[in-house]
Amino acid sequence: MAVTLAPAALARVQHFLTETPAALGLRFGVTRTGCSGWQHVADLAREQREGDTVFEQDGVRIFVDAVSLPLVEGTRIDFLKQGLGEMFVFQNPNATAECGCGESFTTSADAA
Incomplete structure (x- = not known):
């Protein structure tokens, strides 16, 4: 499996x-936060870190740290424009539930 980017x-x-x-590419992962436990984070990668898994799509490298990888593997990242707002949207097959505001998510491993 991989982390992929939708065309937008x-x-x-x-x-x-x-x-x-x-910048070397996109750094994508998770951080502990919110009411459900995990939040997706995306930023420009300025260095490759020990333990990173690197996916490449159409010349764009996506760096994922070892802790985040099992929580985001298979995620499709999209970018939406709605009215005046713009945001990345994460379609993560590992997320089994989200908090009411949609800021954080849990996985089946969190429920165990």
């Missing part, structure tokens, strides 16, 4: 990388 997300990340030539 791919274009948006390519735009960010063009504006920041020192």
